[in-house]
Amino acid sequence: MKQSQLFTKTQKQAPKDEVSLNAQLLLRAGFIDKEMAGVYSFLPLGLRTLNKIIEIIREEINAIGGQEILLTALQNPKIWKITGRWDDEVLDVWFKTKIKTGGEVGLGTTHEEPLVNLIKKHINSYKDLPKYVYQFQTKFRNEKRAKSGIMRLREFIMKDLYSFHANQEDLEVYYKKAQEAYLKIFNRLGLGDKTYMTYASGGTFSQYSHEFQTITSSGEDLIYVCDKCHIAVNKEIIKDLNHQCPECGNAKLHEEKAVEVGNIFKLMDKFSRALDLKYKDKEGKSKSVIMGCYGIGPQRVMGTITEIYNDNKGIIWPEAVAPFNVHLISLGKDEEAQKIYDDLLKNSIETLYDDRNVRAGEKFADSDLIGIPYRVVISGKSIDAGGVEFKKRNEIKSKIIPIKSLISKIKQS
Amino acid sequence: MKQSQLFTKTQKQAPKDEVSLNAQLLLRAGFIDKEMAGVYSFLPLGLRTLNKIIEIIREEINAIGGQEILLTALQNPKIWKITGRWDDEVLDVWFKTKIKTGGEVGLGTTHEEPLVNLIKKHINSYKDLPKYVYQFQTKFRNEKRAKSGIMRLREFIMKDLYSFHANQEDLEVYYKKAQEAYLKIFNRLGLGDKTYMTYASGGTFSQYSHEFQTITSSGEDLIYVCDKCHIAVNKEIIKDLNHQCPECGNAKLHEEKAVEVGNIFKLMDKFSRALDLKYKDKEGKSKSVIMGCYGIGPQRVMGTITEIYNDNKGIIWPEAVAPFNVHLISLGKDEEAQKIYDDLLKNSIETLYDDRNVRAGEKFADSDLIGIPYRVVISGKSIDAGGVEFKKRNEIKSKIIPIKSLISKIKQS
Known part of the structure; x- marks a missing residue:
C-alpha cells in the first residue's frame, strides 16, 4: 500500500486520558x-x-x-x-x-x-x-x-x-x-x-x-x-x-x-x-x-x-502479525522506489511504501512508530553507496545491499 | 470436509413459525x-x-x-x-x-x-x-x-x-x-x-x-x-x-x-x-x-x-457463493471415494464428501437440499459403467465419466 493513500496519520502525543x-x-x-x-x-x-x-x-x-x-x-x-x-x-x-x-x-x-x-x-x-x-x-x-x-x-x-x-x-x-x-x-x-x-x-x-x-x-x-x-x-x-x-x-x-x-x-x-x-x-x-x-x-x-x-520510538511487531513486512521509504527517488515496490508486490511481500512528500525525519519517525519488521530506504546517498539501506526494526544500524539482492535478503531473513 | 464430521443435520420440515x-x-x-x-x-x-x-x-x-x-x-x-x-x-x-x-x-x-x-x-x-x-x-x-x-x-x-x-x-x-x-x-x-x-x-x-x-x-x-x-x-x-x-x-x-x-x-x-x-x-x-x-x-x-x-428439492447455489463446489457421494465405495476426495483437495476443489453410513436416498435428498453445484456419485454401479456419476445441481440426468477425467471436467465446467 502507498502511504500517501492511507487515511490515517500518526500522532506525536497520545491523548492525555489514555493511561495504558x-x-x-x-x-x-x-x-x-x-x-x-x-x-x-x-x-x-x-x-x-x-x-x-x-x-x-x-x-x-x-x-x-x-x-x-x-x-x-x-x-x-x-x-x-x-x-x-x-x-x-x-x-x-x-x-x-x-x-x-x-x-x-x-x-x-x-x-x-x-x-x-x-x-x-x-x-x-x-x-x-x-x-x-x-x-x-x-x-x-x-x-x-x-x-x-x-x-x-x-x-x-x-x-x-x-x-x-x-x-x-x-x-x-x-x-x-x-x-x-x-x-x-x-x-x-x-x-x-x-x-x-x-x-x-x-x-x-x-x-x-x-x-x-x-x-x-x-x-x-x-x-x-x-x-x-x-x-x-x-x-x-x-x-x-x-x-x-x-x-x-x-x-x-x-x-x-x-x-x-x-x-x-x-x-x-x-x-x-x-x-x-x-x-x-x-x-x-x-x-x-x-x-x-x-x-x-x-x-x-x-x-x-x-x-x-x-522501544522508546514505537512498536516492534513480530513478523507473523506485522501489518506489512517491509516499509519502503523513498527519499527523493520515487521512480526507483516504485520499481522496487512493484518487485516486492510481485514477490508477495506485503509492503507499505512511503511515497509521501514529507521530510526524511518524519518518514523515519513514523516508520519506527508503526514498527514494520524491515525498513528499506532508497535515496541518492544509498544509490551512490551501491543500493538501498536495509535495517530490521530492532537493529540500530542499517547496511547497504544491492537492489537486485533485496528480495532474496528479505526472504532469507 | 467429510460430512460425517459436519455437526449440522438437515431437517425434513422447517419450523412452523418460519414463513419466509x-x-x-x-x-x-x-x-x-x-x-x-x-x-x-x-x-x-x-x-x-x-x-x-x-x-x-x-x-x-x-x-x-x-x-x-x-x-x-x-x-x-x-x-x-x-x-x-x-x-x-x-x-x-x-x-x-x-x-x-x-x-x-x-x-x-x-x-x-x-x-x-x-x-x-x-x-x-x-x-x-x-x-x-x-x-x-x-x-x-x-x-x-x-x-x-x-x-x-x-x-x-x-x-x-x-x-x-x-x-x-x-x-x-x-x-x-x-x-x-x-x-x-x-x-x-x-x-x-x-x-x-x-x-x-x-x-x-x-x-x-x-x-x-x-x-x-x-x-x-x-x-x-x-x-x-x-x-x-x-x-x-x-x-x-x-x-x-x-x-x-x-x-x-x-x-x-x-x-x-x-x-x-x-x-x-x-x-x-x-x-x-x-x-x-x-x-x-x-x-x-x-x-x-x-x-x-x-x-x-x-x-x-x-x-x-x-426448486422443490432445495437450494441451487451459484458457483461463486456455494459452500463447496463438489458434493462427492460414496455409495459403499469408501476406499475409491477417499482417493477421489484426496485428488479433489489436491487440486484445490472445495469438496463436501458424504462418507456417512446412511441410505442412498437420504444422501441424494440432502445433496439436493444443500445445493452444491456439482454432484459426483461413486457406487458399484457407476464403477461398472466406467467411472462416476456426474451431475450439475440444476440438471436432471447424470452422466458417467471416467474417474481420471473428473478433475478436468469440473475445471472446464
Whole structure:
C-alpha cells in the first residue's frame, strides 16, 4: 500500500486520558481509535494486524477439527434464565436492552447457552460425537473498569471453541490437544517464550482449569512460574498447592505479573445437564454430553504484543502479525522506489511504501512508530553507496545491499 | 470436509413459525439457526457461503481504493445528538442500553457519525482527499417487522463504504465508479440478470440516490423497469418522473416486485457540515468535505440468492457463493471415494464428501437440499459403467465419466 493513500496519520502525543502503554502506542501509530473507554475501532493498519492474529488462531483451531460458525450478539433471556446466568448478580457484565415489539434481550458475554441450545438439534447419538465448534464473534461485557487499552474491552472479538464428547476420557484427550494447539498459537504469535500454561481453579466441577498467561509488567494477574516445567500456577490456587509446582513438585517458583491471553476449561456436564443436552450411548441409554470450552481474545493478544515489543520510538511487531513486512521509504527517488515496490508486490511481500512528500525525519519517525519488521530506504546517498539501506526494526544500524539482492535478503531473513 | 464430521443435520420440515422461503430452505439445509425473530446464527455451511459473498464484495471495494477498518457497535450518544439522530423519533431502530459506570450507549444502526468524527483527526488539507473507507461490521436495528428470514434482520453484517472528497465533481466521478463496482459485484454473485440500478429519492440534498434492486416475488419493494436501459425507478419517485425512464424517456416501464440488495447515496455535506469536517483548499480556505456512502448487506444478498435459486428439492447455489463446489457421494465405495476426495483437495476443489453410513436416498435428498453445484456419485454401479456419476445441481440426468477425467471436467465446467 502507498502511504500517501492511507487515511490515517500518526500522532506525536497520545491523548492525555489514555493511561495504558498499548493504547498510547497503537493510537499514536494510527492502528486504533477510541470510541469510549473500553471501546476501540480498528483502523487499516490495526485491522491488518488483528486479522493476522485471527488467521493464525483459525488455522490452529481448524487443525484440531474445529468447525467455524457465527452466533449472534442479541441473546434471548429464556435459555439464560434456565442456567441462572440471566441474573445480574450471577453474571455481572450484561448489557441489556429491549425489542420494540416487546421483550428484553441481552448482548452475549459468552455463548455456552445458545450453542448448547443449538447443538441439541444436531446431536442424538454417540455416533454424532465428538464435535468441535468455534467462532470469532463480538462479545459485549459491561466492565466496571476499562483502563487497560485494548486488553480489557467492553466490546471485543473472542475466539470461543466448544467441544462435545461422549465421556470424560474423550474430553481429556481433546483437552490435551487443545493445550498443544494453544502453545503453538502463542509461539506463532511471537509470545511463546513469555507465555505459560497456568494452573487455575477448575470451579466446582473439575480440579483445574488452565490459563495461558504472558509475562508483562502491565499484567493484572500474579502467577508463580516453574522454570523446570515451563508452567505456572495462578495466585488463586497457589496456597492450595503449598506453593509447589503441580507437575514436578518444585517449590522454587517465582512470582511474575502476567496477562491472561487464553483459557481452557473442562465444563463437564454443567451446561448439558442444565439445558438437557443428551445423547444415546451404544446400549441406547440416555447420557449427558461432556463439554470443554477454549477461549482466546485476539485484541488482548494484540495489546499484549504491543506491551512487550516496543522501544522508546514505537512498536516492534513480530513478523507473523506485522501489518506489512517491509516499509519502503523513498527519499527523493520515487521512480526507483516504485520499481522496487512493484518487485516486492510481485514477490508477495506485503509492503507499505512511503511515497509521501514529507521530510526524511518524519518518514523515519513514523516508520519506527508503526514498527514494520524491515525498513528499506532508497535515496541518492544509498544509490551512490551501491543500493538501498536495509535495517530490521530492532537493529540500530542499517547496511547497504544491492537492489537486485533485496528480495532474496528479505526472504532469507 | 467429510460430512460425517459436519455437526449440522438437515431437517425434513422447517419450523412452523418460519414463513419466509429463504429461512425455510436455509434452516432445513443446516445453513442457519434462528435465535429469535430477525436474529439468525450462521452454521458451517452458511458461514462458508456468507464469507464467499463478503470476499467478492471486499475484492471489488478494494479495487476502487477502499481501505478496510472496523468501527464499534457501541455508540457514544454525544455525536449522534449533534446530528439529531439520537432521537428515536428521527432514527426509530435504535437499541439503547447503559454502561454500568454511568451513561447511555446505543448499538450502531449505521456509522456516518462515528466515521466522520474519526476521520476529522486525519483530514486537514485538500492533499488528504479523496479517501475511501469501508468495513464489514455488525449493525443492530430494532425493526418492528422481522418476518423475511435473513432478508430483514435485527442483527446483520453490513458493508458500508464512505467516500470523502474535496468537491462534488470528484464525488460524481467516484459515485460512477462505485455504481460500476456494484454491478460487477452483483454479476459475480450470480444476481446480475435480475438486478437493476434503480433511481430513488435523493433526500433534501441530491436529486437521486440509487438502489440496487433484485427482482423476486418475495421482494417488499415495487420497481418500474426500463428494458432498454436495464435500469429501474423506485415506486417512491415514479410519479415525479411521470412514469418515464430518467435515462431514455421510455414510458413503457413494467412493474416488478424486488428486494433492495444495495444502495448508494450522495451525502454531499450533510454530515461534514453538522460535525464540522473541513479541509483547507489550495488557497488555504476552509471548506466542508463532500461525502458519499455505499451499502450492501451480505446476509440479505444470501437470502435473495436463496429465494431465486431453488426448486422443490432445495437450494441451487451459484458457483461463486456455494459452500463447496463438489458434493462427492460414496455409495459403499469408501476406499475409491477417499482417493477421489484426496485428488479433489489436491487440486484445490472445495469438496463436501458424504462418507456417512446412511441410505442412498437420504444422501441424494440432502445433496439436493444443500445445493452444491456439482454432484459426483461413486457406487458399484457407476464403477461398472466406467467411472462416476456426474451431475450439475440444476440438471436432471447424470452422466458417467471416467474417474481420471473428473478433475478436468469440473475445471472446464
